[in-house]
Amino acid sequence: MQRKKLGSSDLVVSDLCLGSMTWGTQNTTEEGHDQIDRALAAGINFIDTAEMYPVNPVSAETTGRTERVIGLWFERDNRRKDVVLATKHSGAGMMHVRDGAPISSTTIPETVEGSLRRLKTDYIDLYQFHWPNRGSYMFRKNWTFDPSDQNRAETIAHMEDTLGALQREVERGTIRAFGLSNESAWGMAQWAAVADRVGGPRPVAVQNEYSLMCRLADTDVAEACINEQIDMFAFSPLAAGLLTGKYQGGAVPEGSRMSLNGDLGGRKTARAFEAVDAYLKVAKDHDLHPVHMALAWCRMRPFMGSVIFGATTMDQLELAIGAGDITLSDEVLTALDEVNRAHPLPY
Numbered sequence: 001m002q003r004k005k006l007g008s009s010d011l012v013v014s015d016l017c018l019g020s021m022t023w024g025t026q027n028t029t030e031e032g033h034d035q036i037d038r039a040l041a042a043g044i045n046f047i048d049t050a051e052m053y054p055v056n057p058v059s060a061e062t063t064g065r066t067e068r069v070i071g072l073w074f075e076r077d078n079r080r081k082d083v084v085l086a087t088k089h090s091g092a093g094m095m096h097v098r099d100g101a102p103i104s105s106t107t108i109p110e111t112v113e114g115s116l117r118r119l120k121t122d123y124i125d126l127y128q129f130h131w132p133n134r135g136s137y138m139f140r141k142n143w144t145f146d147p148s149d150q151n152r153a154e155t156i157a158h159m160e161d162t163l164g165a166l167q168r169e170v171e172r173g174t175i176r177a178f179g180l181s182n183e184s185a186w187g188m189a190q191w192a193a194v195a196d197r198v199g200g201p202r203p204v205a206v207q208n209e210y211s212l213m214c215r216l217a218d219t220d221v222a223e224a225c226i227n228e229q230i231d232m233f234a235f236s237p238l239a240a241g242l243l244t245g246k247y248q249g250g251a252v253p254e255g256s257r258m259s260l261n262g263d264l265g266g267r268k269t270a271r272a273f274e275a276v277d278a279y280l281k282v283a284k285d286h287d288l289h290p291v292h293m294a295l296a297w298c299r300m301r302p303f304m305g306s307v308i309f310g311a312t313t314m315d316q317l318e319l320a321i322g323a324g325d326i327t328l329s330d331e332v333l334t335a336l337d338e339v340n341r342a343h344p345l346p347y
Contacts, residue, residue: 007230007305018035022310024066027312084125085126089128116174126177129179132182179207211237212336215345226303237298247273274346
């Protein structure tokens with residue numbers, strides 16, 4: 001498993017990251033622990049979570065449960081130093097968490113303490129803002145995204161305020177590095193500029209949706225990543241399971257994400273299935289497993305820090321781990337670009 005230094009930080013992470021958002025709903029505590037054990041044995045040292053997890057569904061009753069699953073593993077095995085741990089501060093509108101309060105210098109200390117308590121640790125390696133207060137074009141909102149009501153002065157003041165609070169956490173030793181999520185190129189550049197101007201931790205990562213079927217980051221976000229030393233973490237690199245091919249022909253496997261979330265968060269469209277057919281053909285033509293192809297393609301992108309995958313079974317986990325040894329040929333990369341041109345933004 002390849003590892004790389006994350007942005008301008010001193011964190012060194014595997015280029016595959018174990019996602020945890022099903023631990024506590026679709027997976028039991030024991031299954032989550034088995035996944036951590038197997039991932040570490042395979043050379044994956046990076047785990048991503050969030051205070052609002054698990055999902056499928058998100059509910060007040062389950063909020064924080066995934067962090068507790070991880071905390072119990074730390075308590076059981078005393079292997080905190082073997083893991084680079086990332087978690088997230090929920091933002092405005094998440095009513096199950098702080099009644100939907102936006103991210104602020106007031107919410108940061110209590111939110112950090114809550115995560116530390118559930119995770120049974122005294123520090124978080126990468127602390128991320130789950131989505132910006134001002135809103136985001138992610139989660140299919142790109143089709144109607146309208147930033148015209150944003151107030152630039154308020155946004156910059158918010159960044160200055162929260163970076164001050166984050167710096168106090170750095171000084172306390174509770175967080176090592178700061179990251180963004182569901183953020184735009186403009187937002188990334190502003191966070192970096194504010195940190196350079198007033199101090200506070202400079203963002204070292206941005207976690208956005210990215211896959212063969214969701215390449216919104218290929219232009220402006222990719223450029224911001226390279227120039228600002230902000231590495232990307234791709235989430236949903238298998239397009240919520242579409243790229244595995246398991247939903248083709250109208251199939252809905254029992255216990256799958258589609259069985260719990262019928263439209264896959266807006267990803268289930270006729271054009272999506274057409275695009276998947278084309279990607280599956282590339283995999284077949286080149287004797288590649290479609291999961292390996294999709295994850296390896298993300299890993300090879302020049303602005304990528306790590307690719308986050310989730311698994312609900314150990315077979316799925318083993319399959320994803322295998323992508324760590326795959327390097328795609330120029331012929332395959334060209335074929336994938338051709339499919340993208342034929343099937344752009346399929347959902």
